[in-house]
Amino acid sequence: MDQISQAVLAILLGVGGMGFYFFASNFLLDRVYAAETQAADRAKKRIRPWLFVAPALLSLTFYLVYPAVDTFRRSLFNARTEEFVGINNYVWAFTNETLREAFRNNILWLLIVPLFSVVFGLAVAVLADKVRYESLAKAFIFMPMAISFVGASVVWRFVYAFVPPGRPQIGILNAIVTSLGGAPKGWFIDVPRPWNSLFLMVVLIWIQAGFAMVLLSAALKAVPEETVEAAKIDGANDVQLFFRIVLPQIRSTVFVVYTTIVIIVLKVFDIVFVMTSGQFGTEVLANRMFREMFRFVNFGRGSTIAVILMVAVVPIMYINIRRFREEELVR
Incomplete structure (x- = not known):
């Protein structure tokens, strides 16, 4: 068949x-x-x-609840899930140097990617409303959202590609550097850790800025025109109008977009796996989980990292749900 x-x-x-x-x-x-x-x-x-x-409850139990419980159970056992080791895997997770590097990189991703994605998305949403071809401009910014993380990573690998001096550069960034008289760089090797991870973060910002732009643009269009006109009559300039009138009214949407991107960042895997495979000090938790689980075949340690990621994501989801309920009560 x-x-x-x-x-x-x-x-x-x-x-x-x-x-x-x-x-x-x-x-x-x-x-x-x-x-x-x-x-x-x-x-x-x-x-x-x-x-x-x-049926929905049974499906959720089978596909979400049971795997979560079983993952936690496996995190308390050794590599082959044969011997109970208690919290040894968790002690390893917080004392191992590679894991500490992954934690540090994840924190750096959390500090940079959501902030810049929201800022760029909001800037495009505001500025695109002032141009004649608004739809076309937004379409170009949103286009990366149609690409998978793996596809985007392949595209950006060509941007960062390194070829030794004396040969034609196929990487756009190194081609620009050499055309200006500089020497080509291995952007993940020559840049000090952990700042070489910034070149990976650019890929996710490039993708998520379009997502932020779409939601924030819809929120901006929902701002009552009367409040804007009243502020203009009172003598508010464009900066005051945005920060004191418009931004407070779309604050809830900004928060939802920000927390959604935070969840995506916590689970980031594809970009790191495709571009560096966690080498050169770019390791993150999700990539390390994959390596422990499927390359080293250590189900205990892989499950431990999965539990840590789940514990990190759940509070953010709870805050989002609570905020939605508060908004529903206000309405």
Whole structure:
């Protein structure tokens, strides 16, 4: 059976199976509580919503909850999950020099990438509104979002490519340097650690600036024109208008964009793996997790790093969810 037939069959079985489940479960519910009484009606109202969310809850449990629990369990065992070692893997994670370097790099990514992505995205969103070809300008900035992280990394490898002196430079950056009379550089080798990681961060900023621009542009267009006009009448200049009138009104969107990019940064893997594979002092936690798990076949240490990443992401997700709920209450 070819792939197209398999895909069609999977869709039919999936949709048909869910349709049969909903029909059968509601039919059984109506048969069980067939009596025309208030108690039966209340019971059906309580149970029916759970029948609809049950498949989603089971899927979440199977694909999210169980793997998270099992990953934590494996983090307490040795490389082959044969011997219980307690917190030894966590002690290793916080004392190993390579892991400490990865923690330091992740913190550097967290400090730089979300900030510059939001700043660039906001700047483009504001300035693009003032040009004639707004849609075209935004399309060019958003275009990197259509590229996978791996694809973007390949593109930027050509930008940073190094060829020894005396030969034609295929890397754009080194071609510019040599055309100005300089010597070509290995941007990940010659630049001191940890600042060589900045050349990797540029790739993610290049991608995420478009994402920030789209959401912030929508937020800017939702700012009531009356507040802007009132500020202009009161004599506010463009800088005061932006920082005192516009920015406070889109603050919640800025926060959501920022925290979303923070989560992406915490999980960054593709860019580092493709461009340096964590060499030259560019290691990050997700790449180290991959190396421990699949290259060194140490499931205990790989699971430990996965748990650390999960613990780092959960509070940010909680803050985002709580903020959404607060905004819903205000509305």
